[in-house]
Amino acid sequence: MHLRQLIILILPFFLSIPALAEGAAVATEAVKVAEAPQADAKRGKEIFDGICTHCHRIDYEDSAVGCPGLKDVLTRHDAVWLNQWLQGPETFSKQDETAKAVVEANPYGLIMPTLPEMQIEQNRKDIIEYLKTLK
Numbered sequence: 001m002h003l004r005q006l007i008i009l010i011l012p013f014f015l016s017i018p019a020l021a022e023g024a025a026v027a028t029e030a031v032k033v034a035e036a037p038q039a040d041a042k043r044g045k046e047i048f049d050g051i052c053t054h055c056h057r058i059d060y061e062d063s064a065v066g067c068p069g070l071k072d073v074l075t076r077h078d079a080v081w082l083n084q085w086l087q088g089p090e091t092f093s094k095q096d097e098t099a100k101a102v103v104e105a106n107p108y109g110l111i112m113p114t115l116p117e118m119q120i121e122q123n124r125k126d127i128i129e130y131l132k133t134l135k
């Protein structure tokens with residue numbers, strides 16, 4: 001076989017290597033996107049119904065012990081604030097003026113407890129996604 005013929009034969013193989021590598025990178029990227037869990041309002045509602053409804057209502061009314069009704073809560077606080085509040089209301093209310101005011105507004109001196117379930121980022125994301133639907 002002549003050298004020229006050989007080159008023609010193997011050239012497509014070399015040319016395809018970068019394309020293959022690129023394909024693999026795209027595939028890895030797709031897996032990453034698929035693995036990054038999205039905020040899930042439905043799951044958020046399940047967590048909410050299991051924990052938060054002990055104290056909160058989802059209309060405008062405060063509960064019997066003065067826990068704020070959570071309707072329209074995203075017009076009062078943004079998602080970043082809510083994320084910090086949910087993770088640690090007791091700590092956050094010592095650092096943030098708005099959080100402090102929210103605690104002081106409770107007529108019974110009750111402070112929202114730091115909940116173990118809210119130490120999981122995905123749970124907070126899902127709850128916030130659910131809170132967005134309370135309009």
Ligand code: HEC
Nearest residue numbers: 051052054055067068073076102103106110111112113127
């Ligand atoms: C043991 C009762 C209790 C539980 C359980 C509880 N909270 Fe609270 N929450 C409170 C109280 C009381 C306040 C008012 C601020 C304060 O005094 O700490 C509050 C305030 C809030 C606020 C601020 C509302 C506003 O209008 O500023 C949000 C948001 C909130 N809670 C969300 C939640 C979510 C979501 C859950 C469930 C994961 C939850 N809470 C569970 C008692 C509770």
